[in-house]
Amino acid sequence: METQxxxxxxxxxxxxxxxxxxxxxxxxxxLEKEENWEExxxxxxxxxxxxxxxxxxxxxxxxxxxxxKRETIVKKSGFKAIAKEVDPDFRIMTExxxxxxxxxxxxxxDFLNYFSDKYAFLSGLLKKRVGFNxxxxxxxxxxxxxxxxxxxxxxxxxxVSKKENLTIEIDSPEGxxxxxxxxDDAEINREAGKILIDDVIxxxxxxxxxxxxxxxGFLWPDLMQRTPKxxxxxxxxxxxxxxxxxxxxxxxKEFNKFLSWINGNANTEKELExxxxxxxxxxxxxxxxxxxxxxxxxxxLAIKDIYGQYNKFTELIRQIPEHIEIFICPGQHDAVRRxxxxxxxxxxxxxELYDSKNVHFVGSPSWVEMEGLKAMIYHGASHHDxxxxxxxxDAKKPEMAMIELLRRRDLSTGFGQIQPYxxxxxxxxxxxxxxxxxxxxxxxxxxxxxxxxxxxxxxxxWQLRTDYQVKEGHVPTPGIAIDINLKTRKITENNFxxxxxxxxx
Ligand SMILES: [Fe+2]
Numbered sequence: 001m002e003t004q005x006x007x008x009x010x011x012x013x014x015x016x017x018x019x020x021x022x023x024x025x026x027x028x029x030x031l032e033k034e035e036n037w038e039e040x041x042x043x044x045x046x047x048x049x050x051x052x053x054x055x056x057x058x059x060x061x062x063x064x065x066x067x068x069k070r071e072t073i074v075k076k077s078g079f080k081a082i083a084k085e086v087d088p089d090f091r092i093m094t095e096x097x098x099x100x101x102x103x104x105x106x107x108x109x110d111f112l113n114y115f116s117d118k119y120a121f122l123s124g125l126l127k128k129r130v131g132f133n134x135x136x137x138x139x140x141x142x143x144x145x146x147x148x149x150x151x152x153x154x155x156x157x158x159x160v161s162k163k164e165n166l167t168i169e170i171d172s173p174e175g176x177x178x179x180x181x182x183x184d185d186a187e188i189n190r191e192a193g194k195i196l197i198d199d200v201i202x203x204x205x206x207x208x209x210x211x212x213x214x215x216x217g218f219l220w221p222d223l224m225q226r227t228p229k230x231x232x233x234x235x236x237x238x239x240x241x242x243x244x245x246x247x248x249x250x251x252x253k254e255f256n257k258f259l260s261w262i263n264g265n266a267n268t269e270k271e272l273e274x275x276x277x278x279x280x281x282x283x284x285x286x287x288x289x290x291x292x293x294x295x296x297x298x299x300x301l302a303i304k305d306i307y308g309q310y311n312k313f314t315e316l317i318r319q320i321p322e323h324i325e326i327f328i329c330p331g332q333h334d335a336v337r338r339x340x341x342x343x344x345x346x347x348x349x350x351x352e353l354y355d356s357k358n359v360h361f362v363g364s365p366s367w368v369e370m371e372g373l374k375a376m377i378y379h380g381a382s383h384h385d386x387x388x389x390x391x392x393x394d395a396k397k398p399e400m401a402m403i404e405l406l407r408r409r410d411l412s413t414g415f416g417q418i419q420p421y422x423x424x425x426x427x428x429x430x431x432x433x434x435x436x437x438x439x440x441x442x443x444x445x446x447x448x449x450x451x452x453x454x455x456x457x458x459x460x461x462w463q464l465r466t467d468y469q470v471k472e473g474h475v476p477t478p479g480i481a482i483d484i485n486l487k488t489r490k491i492t493e494n495n496f497x498x499x500x501x502x503x504x505x
Contacts, residue, residue, distance in 0.1 A: 005032060008032050008037075009028050009029075009032050012028050012031050012032065012037060012041070013028060015038065015041060016041065016049065019041075020047070021041075021044070021046070021047055021048070021049055022047065022048050022049065023049040024049070024050065024051060026051035027049050027050065027051045027053075027054045030051060030054045030055065030058065031054060034058060040054065040057050040058065043057055044057060052304050052305070053304075053305055053308075056303045056304055056305045056308040057305075057308065059302075059303065059308075079263070079264025079265075079272065079275075079276070080276070081264070081275065081276035081277075081278070081321065081323060082234075082276045082277060083235055083236075083276060083277055083278055083279040083323055083324065084276075084321070084323040086233065086235070086279070088279060088280070088325045089233075089370070089371050089372070090280065090325055090368060090369060090370045090371075091368070091369045092327075092360060092362060092366070092367075092368050093366075093367035093368065093369060093374070096365070096366065096367045096428060096432060097362060097363055097366055097367070097428075098341040098342070098343050098363045098366075098424065098428045099343040099344040099361075099362065099363045099366075100343070101424075101426075102341075102343060102422065102424060103424065103425055110423040110424075110425065111423045113423070113425045114423035114424065114425070114427055115154070115423075116173070117425065117426060117427045117430075118154075118200065118410070118427045118430060119154055119172070119173070119200060121409075121427070121430050121432065122200035122221045122408075122409060122410065122430070123152045123172070123200055125221040125222075125409060126152050126200070126201075126202040126219060126221055127152070129202065129219060132150050132202055132204070132219060133150050134150045134151055134152045134202065135149055135150065135151060136172070136174035136175070137151060137153060137170070137172045137174050137175040137176060137177045137211075138174045138175035139174075140175075140177060140207060140210060140211065140213065141210040141211075143207045144207070145207055145208070145209075146206050146207065146208075147206065147207050148204070148205070148206055148216075149204075149205060149206070149207050149213060150202065150203070150204055150205075151170070151177060151179075151202070151203045151205065151213060152170075152172060152200065152201070152202050152203075153170025153171055153172045153176075153177060153179075153200070153201065153203070154170060154171050154172065154198060154199070154200050155168055155169070155170055155195055155196065155197055155198060155199045155200075155201060156169050156170065156171045156176075156197065156198075157169040157197070158195065158197065161180070163183075164183045165180050165181060165182055165183050166180075166181040166183070166189060166192050167179070167180050167181070168180075168181070168192070168195065168215075170201070170203070175211075176211065177211050177212070177213060178211060178212045178213070179203050179205060179212075179213050179214075179215050180208070180212065180213070180214050180215065181215045182214065182215075188215055188216070188217065188218070191217075191218050192215070192218065193390070193391065193392075194390055194404065195218070196389050196390065196413055196414050197414040198412075198413075198414035199408055199410075199414070200221065200408075200410075201218055201219065201220065202218065202219030202220070203215055203217075203218060203219075204216050204217040204218075204219070205217075220407040220408060220409075221407075221408060221409040221410075222406070222407050222409065222452070223406055223407075223409070223434050223451070223452040223453065223454060224434065224452065224453075225452050225453070226434070226452060226453035227453065228436070228450065228453050228454075228455065228489055229372075229373055229436050229453065230373075230486065230487055230488065230489060231370075231371035231372055231373055231486035231487050232371070232372070232487070233371055233486070233487065234277060234485070234487045235277050235278075235279040235280075235371060235485075235486050235487070236274070236277045236278045236279065236280070236483045236484060236485045236486060237278075237279070237280040237281070237282060237370055237375070237437075237483070237484050237486060238262075238278050238280070238281045238282070238324075238481055238482065238483045238484075239281075239282045239284065239439050239457055239459045239481075239482045239483075239484065240258075240281070240282075240283055240284070240459055240462070240481050240482070241283065241284035241285060241286065241331075241379075241440075241441025241442070241459035241460070241461065242284070242285070242286040242331065242441045242442065242444055242459065242460070242461035242462065242463060243255065243283075243286065243287055243288070243313070243316075243461070243462040243463070244286055244288065244289040244333060244461070244462065244463040245287060245288045245289065245303070245309050245312050245313045245316070246288045246289040246290070246291075246301055246302060246303040246304075246306075246308070246309030246312065247289035247300060247301060247302065247463055248300055248301065248302045249300070249463045249464040249465075249466060250289070250302070250462060250463055251462045251463065251464060251478055251479055251497065254462065254478070254479040254496040254497045255316060255462050255479075255496075256316075257496045258479075258481050258494070258496045259316065259319045259320065261275065261481075261494065261496070262275060262278065262320060262321065262324075262481075263319070263321060264276075274483065274492065277483075277485065278324055278483060279323070279324060279325065279370075279371075280324065280325050280326075280327070280370050281320060281324050281325070281326045281327070282326075282327050282329075282368075282375065282377055282439050283317075283326065283327065283328040283329070284329055284331070284364075284377060284378075284379055284380070284439055284440055284441035284442075284459055285329050285330050285331025285332075285333075285334060285364055285379030285380075285441050285442065286331030286332065286333040286334065286379065286441060286442070286461075287310075287313050287328065287330070287331070287333075287334055287345070288306070288309035288310055288312075288313055288333060288334060288335075289301060289309065289333055289463075290306065290309070290333040290334065290335065291304065291305065291306050291309075293332070293333050300466075306335055306349065307349065310335070310345075310349040310350050313350070314350055314352050314353050317353055317359065318352065318353070318356070322356070322357070322358050323358070324358060325358050325360065325370075326358055326359045326360065327360050327362055327366075327368050327377065328344075328345065328353075328359065328360070328361050328362070329342070329344070329361075329362050329363060329364040329365075329366055329377050329378070329379055330342045330343075330344065330345050330363070330364050330379065331364065331379035331380075331381070331441065331442060332379070332381055332442075335349050337422070338420065339419075339420040339421055339422045340364065340365075340381060340382065340411070340412060340419060340420070340421050340422070340429060341363055341364065341365060341421075341422065341424065341428040341429060342363055342364040342379070343363045344361035344362055344363050344366075345361050362377065363428070364377065364378055364379040365377060365378035365411055365428060365429065366378075367433075367435070370486065371486045373436040373437065373486060374433060374434075374435050374436050374437070375435060375436065375437040375438075375439055376431065376435040376437065376438045376439070377439045377440075378411055378438070378439075378440050379440065379441055379442050380398070380401075380402075380440040380441055380442030380443065380458070381419040381442060382405065382411055382412055382413045382419045382429075383398060383401040383402070383405075383440065383442055383443055384419065384442070384443075385413040385414070385419050386401040386404055386405070386413055387401065389413060389414075390404065395443060395445065395472075395474050396445055396447075396474075396475070397447055398440065398442075398443040398445055398446075398447035398458035399447035399448055399449035399456045399458055400447075400449070401443075402438055402440060402447070402449065402451075402456040402458065403449055403451045403456065405431070406431065406438065406451055406452070406454060406456075408431075409430060409431040409432075410429060410430055410431060411429040411430075411431065412427075412429040434452075434453065434454065435454050436453070436454060436455065437454065437455050437456075437457065437484070438454055438455070438456045438457070439457055439459070440456075440457075440458045440459070441458065441459045441461070442458075443458060444460060444461035444463065444469070444474070444476035444477070444478070445458065445460060445461075445474070445475075445476055445477050446458060446459065446460040446477045446480055446482065446493070448491055455484070455489055455491075457482060457484060457491065459480075459482060460476060460477035460478055460479070460480045461476050461477075461478050462478060462479060463476070463478060464476075464478060465478075478497050478498075479495060479496040479497025479498065480493050480494065480495050480496070480497070481493075481494045481496070482494070
């Protein structure tokens with residue numbers, strides 16, 4: 001027996017030597033217990049094979065096996081989805097897709113292009129507003145003192161003057177100007193409190209000096225008021241986000257319940273009918289927990305290898321019925337650049353999913369038209385910036401930050417905030433069209449709001465409350481898959497965790 005073990009160990013070491021890989025004793029001991037040790041080693045591409053890596057590969061294989069079993073169970077049900085009977089009708093709006101288009105080198109000229117593209121688009125929207133006739137900033141001197149003037153500019157500075165008036169410096173290609181908000185005007189001060197650096201705003205005011213204006217009102221590029229659009233076909237889109245697969249806190253049990261459910265294992269006929277209408281699924285980022293995202297993360301990982309995390313992700317996503325078109329964007333935990341706009345997760349991590357006809361990897365932000373309705377999908381990193389930069393927002397109401405970004409028609413919140421941006425020549429962060437839906441994640445908290453024809457939906461998460469969230473006092477809403485009927489715009493929460501609202505208390 002002893003000789004047999006030694007022989008197997010020798011075979012393992014020789015196998016690695018042949019592939020010019022180094023293997024430590026612990027890894028050899030682990031593999032010696034595995035029947036399929038050759039297959040496991042073939043999957044490891046590292047030159048130095050560690051015990052951690054071997055453990056995660058073994059764990060992945062085990063979960064793969066249990067998933068296969070589950071798939072067989074759900075296939076037994078005789079569920080027929082109406083969404084399966086119809087062809088999909090969608091278009092990834094590649095004109096707003098950064099994937100494969102990133103041209104920035106981070107040079108001064110890139111920043112200049114970025115700002116001029118942003119300014120041209122946002123000032124163009126403001127110029128179209130009825131009753132607003134902006135003067136170029138260098139023409140302010142031609143107006144008489146106290147004459148009413150309309151101006152547009154990008155905010156470069158904001159401070160409180162010695163006389164305690166809020167003062168804003170705006171810039172434009174035609175010059176600069178100082179805008180003063182009187183401390184006695186509570187309403188305009190409230191509005192001015194929302195203005196952030198780099199915002200492009202319209203000002204209605206009275207000239208005070210050649211480069212100074214007294215503010216009487218602000219205008220945002222904003223969405224127009226309109227009736228919400230609906231689809232003709234009675235189909236739904238489902239939104240999930242922030243699985244953080246690979247984290248010890250990933251709620252695998254609950255996610256498996258969701259997978260079983262979406263395959264037709266429902267409690268009631270009515271629920272089954274609703275599942276049958278799901279034709280599209282949006283996955284809004286932080287699909288895996290990543291490796292090395294923050295300093296103490298390593299100890300919090302159940303799968304300590306990024307490929308292992310994506311293997312697990314692949315196994316889970318593959319269990320979603322094939323008639324559902326899946327759109328997956330990255331988040332700050334995924335294996336792409338952290339800075340926005342983020343390109344799609346590369347093929348090397350998720351080959352099998354790239355080869356699946358119904359799975360589409362898109363950037364963050366990205367735009368997808370489904371059943372004639374346009375959805376803007378963004379993981380939501382800049383939402384965090386909104387909370388730190390603006391008072392009056394609540395992390396339990398992510399929809400409030402979403403509305404603030406829609407008002408700006410801009411998903412970025414200014415350079416110098418927490419979230420980094422890459423200055424692309426074409427600014428992918430701008431909200432160039434009026435979306436019918438704005439789908440996001442990131443805050444780990446559900447949230448909904450209807451705003452000027454756009455339905456904002458923020459997904460919760462599939463990760464239990466982290467130590468960081470406990471420190472921040474943030475309570476997530478995990479284990480909820482949200483479905484939105486495209487014909488009626490009705491939102492339904494499907495809760496796979498805990499109490500009535502899914503909150504962790
Ligand atoms: Fe997340």
